[in-house]
Amino acid sequence: MMKHFRDEDKLVKEITRHFLPGKQGELRLGIGDDAALWRCQPGFETILTSDWFLEGSHFLVEKHPPDSVGWKCLARAASDIAAMGGTPRCFLLNLALPDEATGKWLESFLKGLRRAAKSLDCVLAGGDTTRGRRILISVSVIGEIREGQEVLRSTAQPGDLLYVSGILGEAERGLRLLRKQRGTVNRKNPAMRKHLYPEPRVELGRWLAERKLATAMMDLSDGLSTDLARLCKASKVGAVIDAGRLPVISGVAADFAGQLAIHGGDDYELLFAVSPGKAALIPASYRELRLTRIGEITRSRGVRILGKAGKSKPLPAGGWDPFR
Numbered sequence: 001m002m003k004h005f006r007d008e009d010k011l012v013k014e015i016t017r018h019f020l021p022g023k024q025g026e027l028r029l030g031i032g033d034d035a036a037l038w039r040c041q042p043g044f045e046t047i048l049t050s051d052w053f054l055e056g057s058h059f060l061v062e063k064h065p066p067d068s069v070g071w072k073c074l075a076r077a078a079s080d081i082a083a084m085g086g087t088p089r090c091f092l093l094n095l096a097l098p099d100e101a102t103g104k105w106l107e108s109f110l111k112g113l114r115r116a117a118k119s120l121d122c123v124l125a126g127g128d129t130t131r132g133r134r135i136l137i138s139v140s141v142i143g144e145i146r147e148g149q150e151v152l153r154s155t156a157q158p159g160d161l162l163y164v165s166g167i168l169g170e171a172e173r174g175l176r177l178l179r180k181q182r183g184t185v186n187r188k189n190p191a192m193r194k195h196l197y198p199e200p201r202v203e204l205g206r207w208l209a210e211r212k213l214a215t216a217m218m219d220l221s222d223g224l225s226t227d228l229a230r231l232c233k234a235s236k237v238g239a240v241i242d243a244g245r246l247p248v249i250s251g252v253a254a255d256f257a258g259q260l261a262i263h264g265g266d267d268y269e270l271l272f273a274v275s276p277g278k279a280a281l282i283p284a285s286y287r288e289l290r291l292t293r294i295g296e297i298t299r300s301r302g303v304r305i306l307g308k309a310g311k312s313k314p315l316p317a318g319g320w321d322p323f324r
Contacts, residue, residue, distance in 0.1 A: 011102060011129050015093070018110040019117065019124040026144075027090050027123050036125035038090060040144055047086045047143035047150075051077035055135040057322060063178050065185055066105045068196035070112030073137045076221065078120050079200035079268040081143035083219040085151045085209020087202060090125040091117070092140040096132030120202065149209045151272070156216035156235035158299040160273035163282060165201055165289055167247050168224060169257060170194040172264025191249065198268040204286050205270055213281055217272040223265040223319020229303050231271065241295030241315070242306045262305070265320035273297055 016031050029037040040046050053073040055061055078088040093113070097106065117124060122141065174195025178185065186192055200219070208214040216235055220227050224241075232239050248257035274282055282291055295306075304312040 018114050027125055030125050044144040045147050047081050049080040050140040053137040066108035067112030070109040071116040071197050073139050074116040075198050075200050077139040077141045079219040082200045082202040082205035085205045086143040086145035088120050088122040088141050088143045090123040090142050093127035094138040095129045096136035101135055151209050151214045151217040153216055153218040153231045154234035156237050156273040156297045158297055160215050160297040161279050161293055162295040163291055163293050164269055164271050166269040169249050169260025169264040171266035172260050201270045213278050214272040220267045220269045220271050223263045225262050225315050226317040226319030229317045238298040238301045240304045245294045247292045263318040
């Protein structure tokens with residue numbers, strides 16, 4: 001029977017057991033001291049990001065497998081590094097756990113987290129643990145990028161063409177299926193897997209940054225309608241997208257698929273702008289990941305969407321908002 005940890009030192013030891021020894025890279029000092037020491041490579045800049053992952057808001061204990069919670073809490077934070085064209089290197093894990101989550105749940109959670117860390121080649125550098133009435137997870141990721149290659153969300157220009165990676169709306173579809181499902185989770189369902197085990201587009205982001213193909217970029221965590229508005233606001237521009245061009249899921253009604261693609265969150269695909277002169281350099285797919293042109297950056301502010309009749313109308317931000 002899996003034991004529960006009611007001693008913080010033993011809990012930290014259990015977490016450490018899952019991650020050490022391992023490749024340390026530029027991490028000079030990791031778990032075991034008051035803080036970690038990390039050295040950035042010469043000629044590179046450091047990227048820092050942090051993300052909450054909260055029971056009841058971001059995952060449901062009674063529905064989400066613990067290993068998917070472990071995978072996703074790191075993957076979604078690493079997606080912010082990918083959105084700047086960088087590479088995640090190490091991370092800090094902060095955990096608040098009730099007693100009942102320090103046994104079997106924790107074991108499975110750490111296995112999923114370890115798989116994500118291995119997939120991303122991202123080392124656990126430390127963190128903090130405490131007791132809580134609900135599971136609260138905070139992940140901070142340190143990444144790096146060669147000086148001058150970073151891609152921001154604030155540098156889109158009028159006339160730039162807009163692209164997205166992958167299929168939009170899959171994760172939201174997966175969440176809806178998960179809420180309805182009883183019993184064992186069908187991890188082979190593409191939509192379910194996209195929701196439970198998202199893959200941050202690190203290689204694509206790095207490829208776009210290294211070749212200076214993207215003028216601006218961000219990840220789609222809260223839905224296209226919400227995140228595109230943020231990119232436009234940061235760049236002081238507007239945008240128009242073509243509903244007919246959106247890469248939507250199949251097997252559901254077209255209108256429903258379109259709404260999922262526009263407003264559904266949790267996809268962690270990349271949204272990026274490309275100057276017209278470099279559009280020919282963007283392939284239809286990158287390492288089997290679909291790349292789709294969906295619209296254009298405009299000088300006039302606001303986000304608009306083209307419908308079937310070719311008429312545009314304002315697109316309100318209808319994605320995820322924790323305060324809504």
